Amino acid sequence: xxxxxxxxxxxxxxxxxxxxxxxxxxxxxxxxxxxxxxxxxxxxxxxxxxxxxxxxxxxxxxxxxxxxxxxxxxxxxxxxxxxxxxxxxxxxxxxxxxxxxxxxxxxxxxxxxxxxxxxxxxxxxxxxxxxxxxxxxxxxxxxxxxxxxxxxxxxxxxxxxxxxxxxxxxxxxxxxxxxxxxxxxxxxxxxxxxxxxxxxxxxxxxxxxxxxxxxxxxxxxxxxxxxxxxxxxxxxxxxxxxxxxxxxxxxxxxxx
Amino acid sequence: xxxxxxxxxxxxxxxxxxxxxxxxxxxxxxxxxxxxxxxxxxxxxxxxxxxxxxxxxxxxxxxxxxxxxxxxxxxxxxxxxxxxxxxxxxxxxxxxxxxxxxxxxxxxxxxxxxxxxxxxxxxxxxxxxxxxxxxxxxxxxxxxxxxxxxxxxxxxx
Amino acid sequence: xxxxxxxxxxxxxxxxxxxxxxxxxxxxxxxxxxxxxxxxxxxxxxxxxxxxxxxxxxxxxxxxxxxxxxxxxxxxxxxxxxxxxxxxxxxxxxxxxxxxxxxxxxxxxxxxxxxxxxxxxxxxxxxxxxxxxxxxxxxxxxxxxxxxxxxxxxxxxxxxxxxxxx
Numbered sequence: 001x002x003x004x005x006x007x008x009x010x011x012x013x014x015x016x017x018x019x020x021x022x023x024x025x026x027x028x029x030x031x032x033x034x035x036x037x038x039x040x041x042x043x044x045x046x047x048x049x050x051x052x053x054x055x056x057x058x059x060x061x062x063x064x065x066x067x068x069x070x071x072x073x074x075x076x077x078x079x080x081x082x083x084x085x086x087x088x089x090x091x092x093x094x095x096x097x098x099x100x101x102x103x104x105x106x107x108x109x110x111x112x113x114x115x116x117x118x119x120x121x122x123x124x125x126x127x128x129x130x131x132x133x134x135x136x137x138x139x140x141x142x143x144x145x146x147x148x149x150x151x152x153x154x155x156x157x158x159x160x161x162x163x164x165x166x167x168x169x170x171x172x173x174x175x176x177x178x179x180x181x182x183x184x185x186x187x188x189x190x191x192x193x194x195x196x197x198x199x200x201x202x203x204x205x206x207x208x209x210x211x212x213x214x215x216x217x218x219x220x221x222x223x224x225x226x227x228x229x230x231x232x233x234x235x236x237x238x239x240x241x242x243x244x245x246x247x248x249x250x251x252x253x254x255x256x
Numbered sequence: 257x258x259x260x261x262x263x264x265x266x267x268x269x270x271x272x273x274x275x276x277x278x279x280x281x282x283x284x285x286x287x288x289x290x291x292x293x294x295x296x297x298x299x300x301x302x303x304x305x306x307x308x309x310x311x312x313x314x315x316x317x318x319x320x321x322x323x324x325x326x327x328x329x330x331x332x333x334x335x336x337x338x339x340x341x342x343x344x345x346x347x348x349x350x351x352x353x354x355x356x357x358x359x360x361x362x363x364x365x366x367x368x369x370x371x372x373x374x375x376x377x378x379x380x381x382x383x384x385x386x387x388x389x390x391x392x393x394x395x396x397x398x399x400x401x402x403x404x405x406x407x408x409x410x411x412x413x
Numbered sequence: 414x415x416x417x418x419x420x421x422x423x424x425x426x427x428x429x430x431x432x433x434x435x436x437x438x439x440x441x442x443x444x445x446x447x448x449x450x451x452x453x454x455x456x457x458x459x460x461x462x463x464x465x466x467x468x469x470x471x472x473x474x475x476x477x478x479x480x481x482x483x484x485x486x487x488x489x490x491x492x493x494x495x496x497x498x499x500x501x502x503x504x505x506x507x508x509x510x511x512x513x514x515x516x517x518x519x520x521x522x523x524x525x526x527x528x529x530x531x532x533x534x535x536x537x538x539x540x541x542x543x544x545x546x547x548x549x550x551x552x553x554x555x556x557x558x559x560x561x562x563x564x565x566x567x568x569x570x571x572x573x574x575x576x577x578x579x
Contacts, residue, residue: 013495040386049525050521065448
């Protein structure tokens with residue numbers, strides 16, 4: 001009579017916790033996800049096909065919209081590829097290379113603030129969202145000062161960057177860099193003692209280094225699993241080897 | 257750092273007749289292999305040359321060539337910090353074996369290639385469309401597919 | 414579909430303004446981010462732009478509790494049936510803002526995968542072009558929509574059965 005059965009839940013494609021559109025069919029045993037069948041492609045806009053019909057310069061704005069949280073970083077990846085293909089890598093001015101790094105790292109912080117705040121929002125810690133977005137706005141102000149656009153600048157182009165920066169940018173960027181470490185402490189205070197957040201992240205979704213390699217997972221997930229690997233160190237581009245930074249690594253590769 | 261010539265030599269020795277040619281373009285090493293030997297080649301590269309990650313798997317449509325599709329496998333080795341591109345050509349309708357058993361990452365990537373270019377992977381555990389819906393007609397990334405698409409009989413439900 | 418049907422028409426003409434005012438100042442949007450523009454929609458609800466000043470901060474995940482749908486981003490052909498269905502699930506009266514060039518007209522994505530403007534599948538009240546539009550543009554759109562709602566007459570809504578005169 002009372003045979004134990006798992007529950008099938010349809011999650012998405014429009015769901016407040018997906019941020020973008022993803023549909024997952026979940027099999028649940030109580031609170032634990034036993035199986036998940038993802039359905040993607042709800043945002044398949046045909047970028048590749050569209051880019052085939054454009055010139056190298058015309059295809060640049062499309063790269064902004066591939067990962068809209070880190071538009072400049074996508075611009076850079078595309079530009080580097082075009083430059084490599086045309087064999088003009090050595091002809092890029094040094095100032096442009098430094099600017100690229102500056103802008104991309106700012107964008108990277110903004111992108112990290114976005115995932116970090118919305119992930120906390122989704123698992124029950126709303127306040128962080130407002131704090132992180134306040135600071136993300138500061139970064140977007142700075143980026144706007146340099147590029148003229150908030151989200152999709154198309155600023156880094158094959159051959160260099162679109163324009164030079166001005167004094168206001170330098171002033172704002174300096175101020176932000178100075179204030180940011182204190183802000184990070186603020187976020188930590190908000191989350192590190194939040195019991196709900198801890199319970200929902202610690203020892204959840206663990207992935208070993210071997211699994212990461214099998215599934216071709218890189219970036220923060222791979223580093224969390226304990227492998228000290230960063231493309232900026234392993235195969236430096238944009239003179240990243242002349243910058244001094246450390247690669248943070250974890251040990252067990254869970255969400256926390 | 258392992259040289260390309262060393263990899264080629266080992267590959268020629270253990271998987272007979274698989275390697276067709278090789279080249280280096282802008283610092284990127286490319287090996288062209290026989291499509292029928294793809295699983296053996298990949299297994300050899302993983303086990304003997306420590307290429308432990310499949311970075312990307314994709315295909316290109318060269319419409320007009322006798323063998324119009326070219327499969328592109330991009331491998332990465334953590335140990336040697338180097339990449340390797342393996343390519344294999346396929347005619348329209350020709351099938352290629354799945355390398356899902358070598359790297360699990362190939363599962364979705366092969367589904368994507370199947371979806372957008374219509375290349376069939378033999379032995380794939382779950383060969384469904386991944387981006388477009390079931391029942392979609394045509395494969396959009398083929399060069400003879402119009403940019404604005406063709407009218408579809410089925411819609412997504 | 415609501416209070417106006419239960420009331421005698423004489424009173425309703427005066428009530429229209431009151432109802433309009435209430436509805437305009439408590440628009441509950443439905444969270445419906447599809448692509449890039451969704452980020453700017455989120456920014457509009459964060460502390461810097463504070464959408465709450467216009468009474469529209471109560472983002473609802475369920476269409477049953479929402480009055481307005483902000484279609485923020487590209488509507489693909491795969492997503493289109495869901496957009497339509499969710500719109501149908503919102504109870505009347507309901508409004509739609511097409512936020513961003515893609516939702517307005519397909520934007521730069523004139524390809525096999527995208528719907529050329531969300532108005533091909535659902536009626537749109539306010540169009541906000543831009544790729545993506547700034548958060549201020551969303552606030553402007555909400556103000557524009559409020560103006561529209563305030564001036565709406567019960568008899569304007571075609572989905573209502575006619576109230577008998579006398």
